[in-house]
Amino acid sequence: MTTRGGSDTVGRDGGRGSWEPTGRAAVPAIVLLVIVANLVGVATVVLLLIGVEDGSGDGGRGPVLWAVAAYLVLALPAGTIAGFRRQRVTSRWLMARREPTGEEAGQALRLPVDTALIAGLIWLVGAVLVAGVSAVSFPDPLVGLRTGIATLLGGMATAGVTYLLVARAARSVTALALAAHPPAGALTLGVRPRLLLTWGLTSAVPMLGVVLLFVDPSNPRGPGRGAVVFLVVVALLVGGLATLLTARAVGQPLRDLRTAVQHVGRGEYDVSVVVDDAGEIGLLQEGVNTMAAGLAEREKLRDLFGRHVGTSVADRALATGVSLGGEERTVAALFVDIAGSTSLVRRTSPAEMVGLLNRFFQVVVETIERDGGLVNKFEGDAALCVFGAPTDHTDPAGAALRAARRICDAVREAGEVDVGVGVACGRVWAGQVGAASRLEYTVIGDPVNEAARLTELAKDHVGRAVASESTVLAASPEEREHWVRDTDVELRGRGETTTTWVRST
Known part of the structure; x- marks a missing residue:
């Protein structure tokens, strides 16, 4: 299986509802999103404060609401400036x-945490302020404790939602940072903190708010129906948003x-995943990319290895290791050589000769x-091919003749x-030869030499193919029909007579 020519990047795109701001607009857009989230939290707490009733009239609510308004005028710009200064490097x-x-990448990865901490700090100061003003404004000082705790709970919810919103909105920034510096094990936005935070927003904070309503010492008669219903509605909305953000943060990467x-x-x-998470999911994304890159490199090496030694040798080496060892096998050796190559080189340019050889070897x-053989080696304008090594062949002689x-x-x-x-057939030694640092798979034996000598005879025969008698007799009957006995010759360097067969006309 070959790899594709171009790399395919798998990740979110604009066509699937992605709303992460990118480029220069990223940080300002995230800050604006945080401001909106905090304003929603402020509106929720203000509605809770409007419902504060200690049984002595409504005279205390005015100063509290004015204090909240004045604090917002100062806190929102201060928080915005603090956020910009904290992430000015990003x-x-x-x-x-x-x-x-x-x-810089590490600073960018801390963007959700930094933003949530700034929001949490602003809400903590606001809770202390509201508690103090309420304690002074209302006849019962315990109202200050109630309003302070209500503001603190609202701040916890707002900071948590801010964390999740910024983590979602800053995914493009996270992806850029992680593309330059992939995650190496340090978990910034792990799955566990997200799930615990979601639990806190959907269960812990709302349930704690309900409990405080019933144990409020400034209101021994218990909370009114409106306060409980409002708190439950807010919990449902905040919990739904938190669950949606967490589900998308985990589900989309998966x-x-x-x-x-x-x-x-x-x-x-040639596929890669956009790494846009700094936690366990980011490590998994990077791991899949590394795995795919390793498999692509392995496939390229396998293809290159197969081109040099033959696919059957490459598959055998991958299955058994780099050292194939050696063994005696019965094989059919086929040697093919271009006739008149010396004069052909003299009248052909080098580039043309290379092109001609490539077409010939193709x-x-x-x-x-196609017949299950192996082109063992190229020798200039000749090639040695074997059938029956390194893998077994049911009819090596017949396949070689065909x-x-x-x-x-x-x-x-x-x-x-x-x-x-x-073409010749017989017993050979097949295996690796060479040095420990450079090996070559080859076959050594008399059939190889015999095939090379028969090639010289074939150049002068009209059929251009000559085989030894043992090869033809070892082939299947169907293949033997294409060959006829020719002459007995003594091949150079063998010292014995060889009966040759040629193609039938």
């Missing part, structure tokens, strides 16, 4: 459209990861592999070169 590299440094894994399962390794490789006929026919049809093909 704004700087975003506006410059450059990659952040390691320190869907992207599932899509990427499906690509990898289909053998499409025919050889396709024909040999491949010899097909090569001769294809070369004659192309009309570019003339060749000779020799």
